[in-house]
Amino acid sequence: FPDCTSPATWTEAHHIIPWQAGGETSVENGCLLCSHHHTLLHTSDWSIQLINGTPWFTPPWIIDHTQTPRRNTYHHGLTPQQHP
Ligand SMILES: [Zn+2]
Numbered sequence: 001f002p003d004c005t006s007p008a009t010w011t012e013a014h015h016i017i018p019w020q021a022g023g024e025t026s027v028e029n030g031c032l033l034c035s036h037h038h039t040l041l042h043t044s045d046w047s048i049q050l051i052n053g054t055p056w057f058t059p060p061w062i063i064d065h066t067q068t069p070r071r072n073t074y075h076h077g078l079t080p081q082q083h084p
């Protein structure tokens with residue numbers, strides 16, 4: 001999650017497309033989140049999009065009216081810092 005510093009060993013696997021909605025359990029549909037941010041994802045309107053293996057998080061309108069996707073820059077992903 002953007003600005004989260006929890007190490008991977010403290011994370012839980014999150015289904016980007018919910019399992020109940022037909023989302024498969026796979027790396028292509030998965031994202032690692034700490035317990036706090038995992039709960040936040042399930043109780044708010046943040047959304048996640050995987051771009052070249054890196055999760056980008058779109059905030060709900062009430063948090064950011066531009067709804068600009070953002071990523072975690074503490075943990076370096078597979079893509080450049082700039083949203084494509
Ligand atoms: Zn977190």
